[in-house]
Amino acid sequence: MSALPLDPSEHRSGALLDHLARRMRLRAESVLAPLGLRPRHLVALTVLRAGGGTSQQALASTLEMDSTNIVGLLNDLEAKDLVERRRSPQDRRRHVVELTEDGAKRLKEAECALAGAEDEVFGALEPAERETLYELLRRAATTTPISCGEALIEEPDAC
Amino acid sequence: MSALPLDPSEHRSGALLDHLARRMRLRAESVLAPLGLRPRHLVALTVLRAGGGTSQQALASTLEMDSTNIVGLLNDLEAKDLVERRRSPQDRRRHVVELTEDGAKRLKEAECALAGAEDEVFGALEPAERETLYELLRRAATTTPISCGEALIEEPDAC
DNA sequence: ATAAATAGTTGGCGCTACACAGACGATCCT
DNA sequence: AGGATCGTCTGTGTAGCGCCAACTATTTAT
Secondary structure (H helix, E strand, O other), X not given: OOOOOOOHHHOOOHHHHHHHHHXXXXXXXXXXXHHOOOHHHHHHHHHHHHHOOEOHHHHHHHHOOOHHHXXXXXXHXXXXXXXXXXXXXXXXXXXXXXXXXXXXXXXXXXXXXXXXHHHHHOOOOOHHXXXXXXXXXXXXXXXXXXXXXXXXXXXXXXX | OOOOOOOHHHOOOHHHHHHHHHHXXXXXXXXXXXXXXXXXXXXXXXXXXXXXXXXXHHHHHHHOOOHHHHHHHHHHHHHOOOEEEEEOOOOOOOEEEEEOHHHHHHHHHHHHHOHHHHHHHOOOOOHHHHHHHHHXXXXXXXXXXXXXXXXXXXXXXXX
């Protein structure tokens, strides 16, 4: 298992990711509608659960969204008491955004409700494989991109 | 490997998938722009490469897009000679859509160009893990959802 | 042979997501 | 005091995309 002729040169996951995300999102939309949530809310809640209390601009950076649009997103979530905005004691300009208990519960409910949708999309994978997939995605998601200096150093562009 | 205490009950990949797909798409857009492509074109080309010659409505079903929008998508690709529409000899109403040589080449170029973007998004994963991820995504993507009767039979909704 | 169904195309309408820009209050840092 | 920063609000523009309707070419069913 050492000198595999592995040539991952063209094994780009981007398009597949896009494709599957779309499939999931389509299903998620209808499943989540009765819960008053949208896919994008789920993403925010998930990030919030993983990251704990973060400022809004940190959230904007993680979500890679414009901060002005984060406002509306959080307004939605706060109106439903799924999220709480508290002023930071250190810097009172900042809002520390945090998941409420209700938010965590609702997130869990939503995830539960999504089981069927995932069964459809990931039907080809066995439970253990899905778990592997989840783990890989989770790890990739919980690291801020570009943060390491890698991208700055090398840019070979030679495939 | 039987009675693992694995509890994947709340390990839903949907949100992570969405999140990472967004990150990739944002980067892909700028990387692909010089090639005259957009993320959605990449998805279509990828599906086409995997699936061989398919009718447009089959493509619409795979991509889970409205068939009227498939037309424009294919117009783009055909205008660039990346894709070919031929009438099916069996059923002359149908268009058999197929990747051209140029299309396959361009797709490969695009994938090559996306290497940097993936390095940013999947920086947390080692090459072998990325390969695993790719393989899981590929398998999940190359099976039509709902096609099996699974989803029709069971709908427990009890988590 | 005639009717009905199907594949693709075109055009238009409308909604949603989002980026972007401008202006504002509150607050921090010099 | 003055400038930078965080969050908020509002408005504008654009892109993706679903959906409806009409039309042609073709197949299939009666």
